[in-house]
Amino acid sequence: MATPPIGTDRSSDGLDILDAPALLERFRKVSPDVVYHLAGAADVGGSFDTPQITFRANAEGTLNVLWAAREASVERVLSVGSADVYGKVTPDELPLTESSELRPTSPYAASKVAAEAVAQQAFLGFGQHVVCVRPFNHLGPGQSTRFVAPRSRNESPATNAKGTAG
Numbered sequence: 001m002a003t004p005p006i007g008t009d010r011s012s013d014g015l016d017i018l019d020a021p022a023l024l025e026r027f028r029k030v031s032p033d034v035v036y037h038l039a040g041a042a043d044v045g046g047s048f049d050t051p052q053i054t055f056r057a058n059a060e061g062t063l064n065v066l067w068a069a070r071e072a073s074v075e076r077v078l079s080v081g082s083a084d085v086y087g088k089v090t091p092d093e094l095p096l097t098e099s100s101e102l103r104p105t106s107p108y109a110a111s112k113v114a115a116e117a118v119a120q121q122a123f124l125g126f127g128q129h130v131v132c133v134r135p136f137n138h139l140g141p142g143q144s145t146r147f148v149a150p151r152s153r154n155e156s157p158a159t160n161a162k163g164t165a166g
Helices: 020-030 051-071 107-126 149-155
Strands: 034-037 076-080 130-131
Touching: 034 051, 034 130, 051 076, 051 107, 076 107, 107 130
Parallel strands: 034 076, 076 130
Antiparallel strands: none
16 A cells, blocks of 8 residues: 655645655756755644654655655755754753754654754765754745734734734
8 A cells, every 4th residue: 555645835747755766757857966855744732742753754755755865866855844853941051063962842742853864874984975954933825813923913913013913
C-alpha cells in the first residue's frame, strides 16, 4: 500500500518530500546548484496532534532531500531548521548561540533536531556541503493564518491617534 502524501502549505505542483525518487527526478531535471530546503511540517501546535506525520515530513523529508541532492550532484543544500529546537530559554541564557543546549519541547522541535542530525551525518559521512540554520519566526506571502503574524495582521484592533486601542 502506498504511503499517503504529506500535505504542505505551499506545494504548487504536488511534489512530496517523502517521495525520494520523485525528488531525485526533479533535481536531475532542474539541475540546481543549490537547494534551499524549507519543505516540511511547520505547525508547532498541530505537531502534538500529528507527531508521526510531523516527524516524517521534517526528518525523513530532510533525509530524502539530501539524498536526492547528493545523487543529482547538487553542490550545496541550505536546510532551514527552527530556533524552536532551543525550547524554553531563560533571560540568563541569552544570547543563544549554535552551541546552546537543544531542548525540544514539541514534536515539531524534536523533528527539527532529527533533521539537523541527518544533515550532520550527510556532511560527516558523505562530505555533502550542507548548511543548517535555525531562524526564529519568518514571514512571507501566503503564510497560513494558523501562524501568529498573519493572524495578528487580520485581528489587530483599530488604534486611535494616541496609539491606544479604541
